[in-house]
Amino acid sequence: MASDRISPPSALLLLPPPPSVSFEKFRGVYEPALSAAFSNLLKSLNGSNRIASLDIALSLPGLQSASCQPPSRAFTSLQRILEHAYRLIGAVSIERNIEMEAPGGIDSRVVLLDFDSVRDSESISKSSVVAESNGPVVDVKTLASSARVWDSIFYPDTPVGRDLATAFDKFYTSTKAPNGGTPQPVAGTAQWTPGESLVAPGEVYEPVLHHSVILGGTFDHFHIGHKLLLTATALVLQPAGTGYTGQERTITVGVTGDDMLKNKKYAQFLESWEERCRSTGAFLTSIMDFGPPETSASHVEQIYKPGPNGRAMVMKIRPGITLRLVQILDPYGPTITEEDLSALVVSKETRSGGAAVNQERAKRGWKQLEVFEVDVIHSGEVAAEEVEDFASKISSTDIRRRRMELAMI
Known part of the structure; x- marks a missing residue:
């Protein structure tokens, strides 16, 4: 080579x-x-x-x-x-x-x-x-x-x-x-x-086909924990060839806006909203776009509208599959402004957020979102002396801390 x-x-x-x-x-x-x-x-x-x-x-x-x-x-x-x-x-x-x-x-x-x-x-x-x-x-x-x-x-x-x-x-x-x-x-x-x-018999049930799935997060300094969460989200989305012909399938990712992150630890080493959107979009494309060479091309559209959730990056991952990266300025984002969403993906660390979202939707008389929980990557089977290092590599806060320490050298 x-x-x-x-x-x-x-x-x-x-x-x-x-x-x-x-x-x-x-x-x-x-x-x-x-x-x-x-x-x-x-x-x-x-x-x-x-x-x-x-x-x-x-x-x-x-x-x-x-x-x-x-x-x-x-x-x-x-x-x-x-x-x-x-x-x-x-x-x-x-x-x-x-x-x-x-x-x-x-x-x-x-x-x-x-x-x-x-x-x-x-x-x-x-x-x-x-x-x-x-x-x-x-x-x-x-x-x-x-x-x-x-x-x-x-x-x-x-x-x-x-x-x-x-x-x-x-x-x-x-x-x-x-x-x-x-x-x-x-x-x-x-x-x-x-x-x-690999599928427990009791787990299989008659599912709802979800054409519009949402999750939210900061997605700062992209790491394997983000990859797990996003891949699981893609699994929830209605597969191609099912449901209504020609029905668009959408993954909406609420990406926390910069103004909400000012009090984060080591905030000066946070990536910008645009950078976090780009890495998130690039990863989802990498695990979802397996089209032949002549059909693999993505176009990113920048959207700026007044009001909540008005700023977004929109890209077509594949024909019939759209990715929306929306700037969120509150804990709920599009989950309480867009009625046609049908599924929410959360990590087990943030499961309470799913219940809070559905409470707010109930107040509006909207259908509840089906909530899917994703495991948190843990350090089991990792040598005791390496547990701390492992944890630091899947924590955006610790990644920022290391960036700060390197900058001070």
Whole structure:
């Protein structure tokens, strides 16, 4: 790989289904492959201040089958699996002293891949009940045929891992990548048997199709906690090919306005509202836009209107999917000014906010929002001496504090 290339190095990690939803087992089977991908990207960075990117496609069979559509049917299990994935990314990064989402480091993001080794590659592309696939749940053909170009592609050298790599390679145009893009096995990976079911039977229910989902936050100095929350939000959104034909699907992100943050700790190191919107929009696009090269183009529209929630950035992620980044100047934002919203995503730290929102909507005689709770990434399974460092990497306040300390050197 040429060291003088302009674009930062990139890689794809294809992961077969985990043996269970236990984090201990999750880490045991995936850490070798993740470490190999990290090592490759760090070598490619060669000490530069660029940020390498790693797409992680985590396989979960049957995600696009009728029994798991829409993904909100299995929301609790899916968001927990995502939490495990991002916790593992954080733990390995801390142990190896790798920066996350920062110069000289690696920007990792996780999508869910519908893959079953029992089916061959042809049947995978035909079996999906989703007519138009968009992330964060994709099939093998959609992933391989997307506009993405990876310098390196890795997979665990296990029977299911090899099946996954073969299925992917059938659709991937290897000439897109500088080194040919041939999937590379990670040797020394222990074999495991994928779990029979990742969705608890009692969890499955007849869901409401949500075409308008909202969440809110500061999203300062973007980190893996933000990634988990936003990916879970995308899972709640009505999938393509379901519901009314031509119905627009919208994710609204209330991004706290600068005036509300003046009393935050280390406020002088806060990113501007525009910067926070850009990083949020870029991440959502990266996990949702897997269209072919000729269709992948986003246009950002700036909106300035008088009144509450009047300032916004609006972009079309994919045909039929719109992202609205709205400046909020109070704790409620659009949840109490826009009646047609149908779902709210909160972290377990802010679950009381969901109840408060619905109380305010009830006063207006509006329909209650369905509230989805997302786990908080915690430091379980991280070495005791690294717990504090881990926590600081997923806290915007601590990131600002470190920026202040660096500025004083």
